[in-house]
Amino acid sequence: MAREAWSGSAGIEAADAVFELMRRLIDNFRDNPPVTPLVVLQATEEDDTGTLDRRVAQVVEFVRQGHQPRGLMAKRLDGGGGVDAYSSAIDMVRQLCEHPWDNQNQSQYKPFSFPRSRLLRAIEQAAPEVGGQVSTVWSAAQRRERLMRRLAELRWRPGRDPDGADDADGRVSALADTVGAVANPSGFVGAMFIACLSVLLGEGGWQTAVWGGALALAAFGVVHFLARSAPPLLWLRRASRWFATTTFLAPSSDRPEAAEWSRWRPAKSWETIRGRAFAVARQVVAAQADDMTARQFHLELRVLALLEDLRENFRPRTLDLRRRKRTVPPVVYVPCATEDDGGLLLLRAISNVRSRRSEVDPLLVLAAVPAAERLRPPGSEGPEQFSAPHPGGLEEEDQGRAFGADARYQEWVTHLNIGQSPGRSAALPWILRIPLSADELRRRHSAQHSTTRIRRTTAWLLWSRPCLAVVLAIALGLGFLGNRWMAQRYCQGRLVGSNTDSVLVGGECVGVATGDVRLAAGNGLELYGAGKGVTFDTVEQAIRAENAKIGPKDKYVTIVYAGPVTAKDESGTRKGLEEITGVYLYQYYANVSTHQPTKIKVLLANGGENLLQVLPMARHIAELARRDRSIVGVVGMGRNTTESDDAVEILKGAGLPVVSTTNSGSHLARELSNWFGLAATDEEEANALLVVARQLSRREDGGRGVVLARKVGSEKDFYTTEQARVGRQMLDQAGFTLLPSRSYRLSPNGEPELTDPVEAICASDPVPKALYFAGRVEDVPNLMSQLGATPGCSGRNITVFTGDDLAKSNYEEGESLRIPPEVTLYHFALAPMDLVGATGFYEDAHRVLGGLLPEGTAPTGLADPARPWEDALFSSGQTVLSYSATAVLYRASKNGDAPQTAPETWADLRWRPNPNLPVGTVSFAGSQPYADQRGHGYKIVRVTYRGHKVRSVTVCGRPAGSNEPLTAPPGGEDADAHTVCRAE
Secondary structure, eight states: OOOEEEEEOOSOTHHHHHHHHHHHHHHTTTTSOOOOOEEEEEESSOOTTOHHHHHHHHHHHHHHHHHGGGTOOEEEOOOOOSSSHHHHHHHHHHHHHHSOOBTTTTSSSSOOOOHHHHHHHHHHHHGGGGSTTSOTTSOHHHHHHHHHHHHHHHTTSOOSOTTOOOOGGGOOOHHHHHHHHHHOTTSHHHHHHHHHHHHHHHHHHHHHHHHHHHHHHHHHHHHHHHHHHSOTTGGGSHHHHHHHHOTTSGGGSSSGGGOOOOTTOHHHHHHHHHHHHHHHHHHHHHHHTTOHHHHHHHHHHHHHHHHHHHHHHTOSSOTTOHHHHOOSOOEEEESOOOTTTTHHHHHHHHHHHHHHHOOOOOOEEEEEEOTTOOSSOTTSSOTTOOSOOOTTSOOTTOOSSOOOHHHHHHHHHHTHHHHTSGGGTTSOTTEEEEEEOHHHHHOOOOOOEEEEOOOOOGGGGTTOHHHHHHHHHHHHHHHHHHHHHHHHHEEEOOSSSOEEEEEEETTEEEEEOOTTOOSSTTOOOBOSGGGTTOBHHHHHHHHHHHHHTSOTTSEEEEEEEEEOOOOSSGGGGHHHHHHHHHHHHHHHIIIIISOOSEEEEEEEEEOOGGGTTHHHHHHHHHHHHHHOTTEEEEEEOOSOBTTHHHHHHHHHHTTOOEEESSOOOSSHHHHOTTEEESSOOHHHHHHHHHHHHHHHHHHSTTOEEEEEEEOOOTTOBHHHHHHHHHHHHHHHHHTOEEOOOEEEOBOTTSOBOOHHHHHHHHTSSSOOSEEEEESOGGGHHHHHHHHHHSTTTTTSOEEEEEOGGGGGOOGGGTOOOOOOTTEEEEEEESOOHHHHOOHHHHHHHHHHHHTTSOTTOOOOOOSOTTSGGGSTTTTTSHHHHHHHHHHHHHHHTEETTEEOOHHHHHHHTTTOOEEEETTEEEOOTTOOTTSOOOOOOEEEEEEEEETTEEEEEEEEEEOBTOOOOOBOTTOOTTOOGGGBOOOO
16 A cells, blocks of 8 residues: 555645646556646636735645655746746746756656757857857858857757857867866776876886877877767767757758758768757847747747657656656646746747647646736737637636536547647647636635655666666676686686686696696795705796796797696695606706797696596696697696596597606507607516516515505596506516405595505415505505514515506605515616716706705705716606606607697607607607507616615616616626616
């Protein structure tokens, strides 16, 4: 139920019917818009004291007060301020167009706009340019040009000068005006200019700021100069279209037959607008010179613009649904309309315009006219006639039937069309005169009336401030949530401009580090040995610095390193640190040391801790490679997981070759043609260890062997599965009697649970002499501790074989390993650095890494300069292997000095040998796709614990590029000494 807004009584009986009529006209406007008349109240008798006229005015005021609290858009006119009726009527029209209406900020919709009236007001202000004050020597064309110039200065909008006086003396030059507009920080253009200038000054230096500021000043100046001539796209505005097409102005135009407007012909449209503006200006000047015809034309033109503006404010079928929002008409109250104050002249003008245009507008007028006034213009009726006859033909003096206000309205509507006919031209058909008798005006008792608040419709929500505030709040909320979701999904995620090359998976940044994404930011893990002080963060920054040095005109290829760059604990990123160090060393060698014409750009791709997220990493590399054709291949992928083959298949689909560092998967080269591995496969490792295992088996006739392997769980470790398979075959071929294989799993915190399987092995009778450990390097200390403490194994001679993973250990750098004295450990190593002896590489690498230390920090020296590969910085072999893999891929990626594409690089990898590398000569020449690759370098290392110290000795091996097999003593006649494997 609607909320009551007002209640009261007028104390005048005559007000009751008028109040109810106005309420019905207002409230029924939404459902069935009635024809809105100009309701005129007039006493039927003249009163010398003026009491009756004052009572009539009180009725108008009572109606206004009753509807004011409802939120009705209304305006009270108390006459104009002109010197005559014409000036006052024009002034009242201006009040309606230029002054605020009641309740305009609390109404159903926003305040009314009057663009047509504003256009006419601008022409009025410019009209003196064609008036009598202008020298008569000016021709019509010159007067028109002066008018257009003044309108251009006003931008076809009304200025602040109410009289439109010439202010040429106060004008500043166009240049000064432009500079002032651009440099004024209070304006939008000025604020933008100063903000941009500040950014340029802060980012690009003073020279960039000066040039940028000068160009911006010139651009803004041109735009400002054009804007001063006329508003952009002026002819397309609705007000301009109305002005150019209304038939009201056709007779007054210089060339009415040439009047034309088209949105596709701006020049023709402008000509029409200028011509009509000149005609209107001349009429305005003539009206000011007391030309009665011009005055009538001017007043009716202003009234026409007012009514057209109101019709536009109630126009249906608009995007803002204004007609559905505004359900009540605008109301104008005139408490006293006389001939002298221009009120009657305004009422007649409204009626005349409505009759002439035959168009319904929403304006509802309630006016009080003194009894002595006549509605018709002076001279239009005989002296015996009191007023205009009723449209229905009823003389107002005929009191045969009593007409109430509502009955008179119905009669008026019925005869409205007849009243507008030419034969009734003396009448004022749109004026509904309601005579109020003296008795009604004198009676002081009246009914109690009440009004309710005008409700806003649901359409009000569209474009309303609360709605926009809610929409803005929702948009901001969604934007915040979207930004948060993007930030939680991508490593550099934001609502706009997210970097989609890397995503967050389980707190790790997985994918390719492009843009501002950094994978090792803040990682303080240092290199071992002579690399002490060089952190992961430092190496990553050094790679980014080398990338940044590549200019836009430089030739370059992009190599992606793919590996485990992040981990829950910094110590878990050791493999990534050492491999990325090798990649950086070769990038520095190619870009700086040898100044190669084709530079190397390195991108880091993270597969998460232990490469558990290798699949999403591969997808991001492939997506980036499709966008960036400079990417020629991938280096790394050094851990064999259950998803490695799928990841390499994804890279194959993107046309990328993969040069692996330490991945020893035997099946990868057989199943994937884009796989190029520097590491010996698990099967090659087992075949090499077989030479030593056979020697031990012969000494221990009937000795037993067993395999202890890590189960594959959430760590997706396929390396241990392969090692268990080849290890069992190796022990069997060596002649050991095999016991059932044992397995262990990792605890929830990542610790190996070896107690039960080791106890089962040690409980065997007899205890196995050979144990093949298919596990990871981090599990070896626990295994050694169990073998030395478990009954049955403790104190017995046991030989442990394992794969290449143990080569990553560095027990001289604080890593704990206590091997029982009776246990001998043989492990495989993928980088036979001591068999190559490339001393120069290690010296250069040490020097380059020393340059990454903070200024003033002395680098740590090599432990043994004569054998630098034994330094903890290089001993794991991972830095050397990644250096060699980068060199192999880079050399295949260029043809002479010209960079090649990824497919061309892929093809060149199969025929180009790569000598002089720290691991030997890496060559895939002659290798067939989907077949085993030969020529891998490796060595077998024996580890014992003697004299309270872990001792590592190279048993045998061969450099990369050699196909010579390992043999048992004494070896062949032509066998190299380092290929003869002698068991302890």
